[in-house]
Amino acid sequence: MAQNIERKLLAHIARKYPRPLHEMHAPKPHITERMRKRNAEEKKLFQILSRLPSWGIGRLFTTYDDLRNNAPTFWRLTRVHVDLKSPDMEYGVAWGVKTAEGRNEGYEKELLDANEHIWRLIPKHEEHNYLEYKAQSAETKEVPLYIPLPPLMAELEKQQNPQTASDNMEPMMRLLIKRGVSEKNRQKLADGSLV
Known part of the structure; x- marks a missing residue:
């Protein structure tokens, strides 16, 4: 049963991404100083995941852009599929549940920017600050x-x-x-x- 589901998942990924992911994301032709600084500080999601047990499933991640918000915006990783043909296994497809500005979306979706240099792992000792945040009702x-x-x-x-x-x-x-x-x-x- 599990092998059948895994085959279907791999077939779906092969249809969606006909070329290997590491070949699809070529380096940007014009790299600004801000991008160099961000790339030095931030990492691709799979660069972080390759160093975590169980590929970081269940951990919280945030992006470079979401750190500037007052309300926490983060992802709880639910599953990953690594591109095993990529060098250092730095590419793949990841899914998670997004909490945007303190409001949980409640359903799993694909992290579209997983292969961009924008990701940070939220340390375990800071996770409670993100999870216990009470979203304020917006002015309507x-x-x-x-x-x-x-x-x-x-x-x-x-x-x-x-x-x-x-x-x-x-x-x-x-x-x-x-x-x-x-x-x-x-x-x-x-x-x-x-x-």
Whole structure:
């Protein structure tokens, strides 16, 4: 059973990455001083993982860009697939659960930047600071549920539905906004509750 799952996983990775990963990521042609400094301080994810027991599964990692945020953003590594053909096994595919600004996304996804020089391992003695962080509720602003139609569309609507024109009601359309935990816009329903 486990071998069958592993074969399917390897077949999926082979379809997604037809060439070996270490051949796909060529060095950048123009390297700035900031990139040199970052590359000296930060490592590729698999450079760190190759020195950890069990390839670091279960450990917390953060990126160079996420260190500047006030709220912790990090990944808990769940599984890895190493490119065994790469020199020093420094390339591969990794999956984890992301916690962005203190809010856990709750599902596993692929770490897309695993082969970039942006990763840091969070030491065990600092993990509790990241895990015990309570996300603060973001300030929200209320957005209307319905807005008036643009003038041309309003005229077309009045021509198509003469009974709405006789009621002297302005034609409205429902405003759709992006919803999610980190979104700042909320809409008030007819009963007064915010969604």
